Amino acid sequence: xxxxxxxxxxAAAAAGLPPGAAATRPRxxxxxxxxxxxxxxxxxxxxxxxxxxxxxxxxAVTRWEAGRRAVFAADENAPGGRPFLDIVDVQMARPQRxxxxxxxxxxxxxxGPAELRxxxxxxxxxxxxVRLLALVFGPRVDDVRVREALSLAVDRAAIHKAMLQRQxxxxxxxxxxxxxxxxxxxxxxxxxxRARALxxxxxxxxxxxxxxxxxxxxxxxxxxxxxxxxxxxSAVPAGAADVRLAEARVISSDPALALAGVAAALGLPxxxxxxxxxxxxxxxxxxxxxxxxxxxxxxxxxxxxxPRVRGGPGITPLGExxxxxxxxxxxxx
Amino acid sequence: VTFRxxxxxxxxxxxxxxxxxxxxxxxxxxxxxxxxxxxxxxxxLVAQFxxxxxxxxxxxxxxxxxxxxxxxxxxxxxxxxxxxxxNQASTLASAHGLELLDLVAADGSIISSAEFPARxxxxxxxxxxSADWQSRGAVLRRQELPDGITLAMVAxxxxxxxxxxxxxxxxxxxxxxxxxxxxxxxxxxVRLWRDLGAGQQQAMPELQPLIDRVRASRKAESDVVGxxxxxxxxHALPLTGYDGSLLAVLLVGSxxxxxxxxxxxxxxxxxxxxxxxMLLGIGLAWWATARITRPVRQLADTAGxxxxxxxxxxxxxxxxxxxxxxxxxxNRMTHELGEQRERLVQAERVAAWRELARRLAHELKNPLFPxxxxxxxxxxxxxxxxxxxDEVFREGSATLLAELANLKQIIGRFSDFARMPxxxxxxxxxxxxxxxxxxxxxxxxxQAGIRTAVEFDPNLPLVQADPEQISRVLRNLVLNAIDAMxxxxxxxxxxxxxxxxxxxxxxxxxxxxxxxxxxxLFTPYYTTKTHGTGLGLxxxxxxxxxxxxxxxxxxxxxxxxxxxIELGERS
Numbered sequence: 052x053x054x055x056x057x058x059x060x061x062a063a064a065a066a067g068l069p070p071g072a073a074a075t076r077p078r079x080x081x082x083x084x085x086x087x088x089x090x091x092x093x094x095x096x097x098x099x100x101x102x103x104x105x106x107x108x109x110x111a112v113t114r115w116e117a118g119r120r121a122v123f124a125a126d127e128n129a130p131g132g133r134p135f136l137d138i139v140d141v142q143m144a145r146p147q148r149x150x151x152x153x154x155x156x157x158x159x160x161x162x163g164p165a166e167l168r169x170x171x172x173x174x175x176x177x178x179x180x181v182r183l184l185a186l187v188f189g190p191r192v193d194d195v196r197v198r199e200a201l202s203l204a205v206d207r208a209a210i211h212k213a214m215l216q217r218q219x220x221x222x223x224x225x226x227x228x229x230x231x232x233x234x235x236x237x238x239x240x241x242x243x244x245r246a247r248a249l250x251x252x253x254x255x256x257x258x259x260x261x262x263x264x265x266x267x268x269x270x271x272x273x274x275x276x277x278x279x280x281x282x283x284x285s286a287v288p289a290g291a292a293d294v295r296l297a298e299a300r301v302i303s304s305d306p307a308l309a310l311a312g313v314a315a316a317l318g319l320p321x322x323x324x325x326x327x328x329x330x331x332x333x334x335x336x337x338x339x340x341x342x343x344x345x346x347x348x349x350x351x352x353x354x355x356x357x358p359r360v361r362g363g364p365g366i367t368p369l370g371e372x373x374x375x376x377x378x379x380x381x382x383x384x
Numbered sequence: 385v386t387f388r389x390x391x392x393x394x395x396x397x398x399x400x401x402x403x404x405x406x407x408x409x410x411x412x413x414x415x416x417x418x419x420x421x422x423x424x425x426x427x428x429l430v431a432q433f434x435x436x437x438x439x440x441x442x443x444x445x446x447x448x449x450x451x452x453x454x455x456x457x458x459x460x461x462x463x464x465x466x467x468x469x470x471n472q473a474s475t476l477a478s479a480h481g482l483e484l485l486d487l488v489a490a491d492g493s494i495i496s497s498a499e500f501p502a503r504x505x506x507x508x509x510x511x512x513x514s515a516d517w518q519s520r521g522a523v524l525r526r527q528e529l530p531d532g533i534t535l536a537m538v539a540x541x542x543x544x545x546x547x548x549x550x551x552x553x554x555x556x557x558x559x560x561x562x563x564x565x566x567x568x569x570x571x572x573x574v575r576l577w578r579d580l581g582a583g584q585q586q587a588m589p590e591l592q593p594l595i596d597r598v599r600a601s602r603k604a605e606s607d608v609v610g611x612x613x614x615x616x617x618x619h620a621l622p623l624t625g626y627d628g629s630l631l632a633v634l635l636v637g638s639x640x641x642x643x644x645x646x647x648x649x650x651x652x653x654x655x656x657x658x659x660x661x662m663l664l665g666i667g668l669a670w671w672a673t674a675r676i677t678r679p680v681r682q683l684a685d686t687a688g689x690x691x692x693x694x695x696x697x698x699x700x701x702x703x704x705x706x707x708x709x710x711x712x713x714x715n716r717m718t719h720e721l722g723e724q725r726e727r728l729v730q731a732e733r734v735a736a737w738r739e740l741a742r743r744l745a746h747e748l749k750n751p752l753f754p755x756x757x758x759x760x761x762x763x764x765x766x767x768x769x770x771x772x773x774d775e776v777f778r779e780g781s782a783t784l785l786a787e788l789a790n791l792k793q794i795i796g797r798f799s800d801f802a803r804m805p806x807x808x809x810x811x812x813x814x815x816x817x818x819x820x821x822x823x824x825x826x827x828x829x830x831q832a833g834i835r836t837a838v839e840f841d842p843n844l845p846l847v848q849a850d851p852e853q854i855s856r857v858l859r860n861l862v863l864n865a866i867d868a869m870x871x872x873x874x875x876x877x878x879x880x881x882x883x884x885x886x887x888x889x890x891x892x893x894x895x896x897x898x899x900x901x902x903x904x905l906f907t908p909y910y911t912t913k914t915h916g917t918g919l920g921l922x923x924x925x926x927x928x929x930x931x932x933x934x935x936x937x938x939x940x941x942x943x944x945x946x947x948x949i950e951l952g953e954r955s
Contacts, residue, residue: 165471209505213470271502271530 077362081379082138086151087161090118090144101300101352101370103141109134109375119143135362135378149355158357158379159365164218164350165268174356176363178370180219180227180349181301186273187317187344192293194257196249197282198342201260201294203246204280205273207239207347214269219350225299225313225335227349230306233332237339237346246280258282263289264296301349304369306331310338317344388677392669399665407658414650418643422617426606426638429569430619433636440556441522445539447480448522448554452541460487461543461550466495473498477554484527484536488551495550500530511551514626517542522555523626526581533580534559535623535632558623558632571642573616575635591635594620598633608640615640679707683714695722739910743918747794751787758783801908801919807850807930814847814854814886814951815840818877821858825866833872834865840879847886847951853927860920861890861947868894868945884952885933891946897939905937 091097096112097104103121106112109131110123123139142157149166151157152173167175186205188198207221220228223237250258260277262284264270273296274284289295299316301309310322310331322334338344352370356363362377451457456476460469466489473496477485485498492512497503510525511517517540527536538555556562563574577595578586588595594607598620606619616637623632679701689697698718701711758780765776822836829836865875873893880887897905897912904910906925911918928935932952939945 167468206505212467213504214502216467216470267530268501271500272504275502275506 077135077378078381079133079135079378080137081359081381082140083136083159083360083374083377083379084140084142084157085159085161086142086145086148086157088144088148088163091121092118096121100302102372105372106139106374110136110139129375131375134375136374139374152355152357158360160355160357162353162355163266164215164353167216167218167353174358176354176356176366177218178352178366179229179368180222180351181368181370182219182350182352183222183225183227183299183301183313183317183346184269184348184350185225185297185299185317185344185346187295187297188342189293189295192260194253195341196253197257197260198345200246200249200253200280201273201277201282201284202342202345203242203249204276204282205345205347206241206276208241210269210272211348214272215348215350218353219348222346222349225317225338225344225346226306226309226331227301230301230304230309231328231331231335233328234349236332237335239346241276243279246282250281260284260293261287261291262294262296263287263292265298266296270296301369310335314338319344386677387680388673391673391677392666395669395673396662396666399669400662403658403661403665407654411650411654415647418646422638422640422643426617426619429572429638430621430636433568433572433574434621437634440562441537441539444482444522444537444555445520447482448485448539448541448552451476451480451482451485451554452543452552457487457543457550457552458545460495461545461548469496470504471501472496474501480554482554483556484538485552485554488553490549490551492551498554500528502530503528508551508553510626511540511553514540517551520626524558524623524631525625526631527555527557533582533584535576535578535580571639573637573639575637577633577635579631588635591618591620594618594635595633598622599630602630609637613641613644615644679703679711683707683711686714686718690718690721695725736908739918740908743911744798748791751790751794754787755784758787797919801923801926804923804926804930807853807927809848809850811846812849812851812854813844814849814888815842815844815879817851817855818858818879818888821855822862822875822877824859825862828866829875832866832869834869835872835874837874837876838878839876841881844879844881844886849931849951850927853930857924857927857949858890860924864920865890865892865894865945868892873944882950886951888949888951889946890949891944893944896941896943896945897937898941902937902939906935 087102091103094117096115098107103123106123109126109129111126112121113124114120114122120143121141123141125134125137127133145151147154148157148160149162149168151160162175167173186201192198211217211219211221220234221239222228222234223239224231224234226234228234258281260282262270262274263286264273267286270284270286274286277284284294297317299313302312303309306328307322307325314320314322319338322331322338325331325334339346352366354366356365359380360377361380365374365377366372454476456472460466460472463469469487473485473487476487477483477498483499486508487495487497488508488511489495490512492507492509494504494506494508514520520540522537522539525536525538526533527538535558536555537558538553540551540553543550543552558576558578560576563576568574575588575591576586577588577591580586590609594605594609597605597607599622602622602624604619604621606617609616609618616639619636619638621634621636622630623634625631679699682699682701686697686699695718698715699711701708703711762773762776762780765773765780769776818840819838822838862875869875869892874891875893876889876891878887878889878891880889901912906921908919908922910922911920925935928949928951934950936948937945938948
């Protein structure tokens with residue numbers, strides 16, 4: 052476990068701040084204004100997972116407006132010592148979030164990959180690729196040829212290049228390369244002729260699917276790719292879809308735990324306990340057999356960081372918030 | 385139908401026809417005039433709309449030109465990696481007020497699409513097929529969107545930076561939302577029929593014939609759609625794509641409600657005017673016919689009075705026109721006729737008195753002569769043979785009494801005619817009465833060698849009559865028939881039931897009568913016989929008249945005579 056000072060030094064280096072900045076004495080006080088993409092609609096603040104749930108070790112929630120706002124105050128008796136910040140004010144799913152720092156209304160803003168502005172000198176904190184985007188088939192799609200054809204139709208490279216702005220990595224596996232080390236073994240290249248060949252014997256009615264996705268543009272792109280392979284995908288609400296664009300988060304840097312977590316999140320059977328990369332690869336292959344789940348990308352968490360923020364990065368490689376080590380320029384000494 | 389009614393009908397029909405014709409002509413001409421004005425208005429509105437449409441096309445072309453000339457477009461054209469510009473089109477489109485914007489690389493692949501961001505990397509070959517985009521305005525084309533195909537007005541400009549080039553294709557959807565932004569005059573609406581390809585054609589059943597005509601001719605057409613106040617004049621304008629294919633038909637509808645309302649108002653006014661004109665015409669016709677027919681009616685009334693026996697009636701008209709001359713001629717003629725009638729009555733009265741005197745003298749002379757002879761015989765017997773006087777006196781007295789009785793009888797007959805009693809009506813079986821009356825004359829008929837023929841209708845109804853008087857009539861006529869056939873013949877009695885009454889005919893086969901005799905036959909004291917008072921048939925006619933019946937005679941010399949008696953129901 053790193054000491055507070057060691058962590059600060061490491062963070063300054065990771066944040067790319069000038070050498071003097073790391074030695075700047077932290078200041079107490081101030082409100083860190085954070086804007087996140089998601090609107091958390093639960094009645095109470097989340098207790099598990101990344102983000103706000105991880106503030107609980109050093110901050111206590113003082114205001115909760117489901118789907119809109121959460122305010123956390125510094126815990127004077129936090130186990131690791133009182134955080135430098137007085138308040139963390141989290142705004143959820145606000146419009147024009149990508150320009151919030153420019154407008155001066157936020158200090159830390161969660162961004163989607165497509166929200167990165169080209170050529171910008173914006174300071175960015177990025178986690179490792181921990182968010183798996185995958186297509187998950189419902190039980191109605193029982194023809195494996197259809198599922199495999201869709202897997203072959205999706206042009207992951209084009210999506211990754213433009214829509215995801217090359218953030219994260221293209222993936223055919225459930226675990227990211229940085230955790231498993233073998234993700235490259237899962238094919239992820241598009242092959243439209245082969246997809247069409249697979250579908251040649253499938254009746255037209257079975258080639259018409261519904262797709263539900265939170266990211267509408269991503270869904271449209273997948274539908275376009277599918278159309279190239281003679282599959283008709285149409286967007287519908289999540290509950291009634293044949294296929295859904297799901298997101299599963301890697302919750303541990305331990306490969307076995309990570310695979311189990313991802314499998315659980317995607318509704319796959321729990322993998323058998325394994326030891327060693329080969330067994331893990333076999334377990335993952337087993338999970339992907341039949342193409343019930345088509346992994347597409349592993350994406351990082353991205354945060355734009357405002358100029359007042361010091362002491363970062365405030366997120367870990369797994370995307371966990373570590374705001375207790377941050378302070379704001381202009382705070383009291 | 386009176387003359388006045390007929391005249392009124394003719395006048396009314398003439399007035400109604402005239403007013404109706406004028407009304408039709410006025411309405412027709414007014415309608416045509418308003419149709420022309422409406423047509424000109426609609427043409428002007430359509431021209432205004434086309435101008436607005438063209439203005440919007442120019443706006444699109446200008447907006448795209450501005451984007452192409454922007455620094456952002458230049459930077460993008462020069463960029464070695466297009467991936468960071470994936471969202472650029474959306475920003476530019478928003479900034480320049482365009483719905484659609486595609487930034488397309490020189491090879492035709494989409495760098496960024498505002499309306500369909502997911503299409504990045506896909507090819508837009510239609511852009512690279514033409515080289516003269518710079519000189520073109522906004523063109524129509526089918527545009528793919530996430531939710532399907534739509535029609536769009538798109539302008540294309542090319543950004544050139546050194547050896548790099550990029551296409552900027554921007555525009556707006558051509559849909560109902562676009563049309564709703566156009567400034568339209570009141571009473572107009574615009575609809576758009578779109579051919580989105582692959583059989584995706586908008587269904588507009590009521591406008592389909594007009595659309596089909598435009599598709600066939602490729603020219604603007606117009607037609608009236610709907611009926612009544614809901615009718616609209618639609619001008620259909622073909623909209624072709626950049627490749628010349630017909631992609632849409634713009635339908636500019638102009639409501640005909642105002643025209644229809646105006647026509648309805650005109651029609652109402654016309655009907656009101658026509659009705660008023662007709663009423664006025666009928667009133668005038670009523671007044672005119674009253675004026676025209678009043679003298680004629682007076683003439684008719686006067687003629688009626690004259691016919692009823694009032695020979696003093698005259699027409700009181702002072703006008704100098706034809707009717708006045710007719711009235712004066714009528715009065716003169718009536719006056720002359722009255723005088724002639726008076727003279728005739730006087731002459732007839734004199735003739736009747738003469739006839740009466742002659743008959744009376746004749747009738748009285750016959751018994752008087754034996755009276756004179758008897759009295760002279762008695763005087764001679766008294767003077768010359770007193771011993772035989774008693775016998776002569778006895779015979780003479782008997783003769784005198786007989787002749788006096790005869791005189792009394794003659795006077796009684798005249799007296800009877802003078803005071804004919806009123807008939808005592810009762811139901812009478814005419815067949816039986818006729819048979820009984822005929823039976824009284826059996827000996828005389830046999831003596832005269834006359835055969836009788838009876839043709840009685842067994843279905844003859846009961847007749848209301850005085851049996852005594854009808855029997856007297858029958859006896860008179862039978863006696864006349866016997867007198868008419870001194871050399872024998874056939875006497876026929878016939879009864880026939882006929883609608884509304886009964887017919888009784890008594891025919892003989894005697895020598896017959898001349899027409900003059902027939903005409904005077906019922907005149908009192910007229911007779912063709914050497915004996916008799918000439919009152920028989922006069923009494924017969926009087927009885928039949930008292931029974932509200934009618935008697936007539938048919939006869940010709942040598943053809944016998946038939947008396948026809950018609951007794952009505954009232955009889």
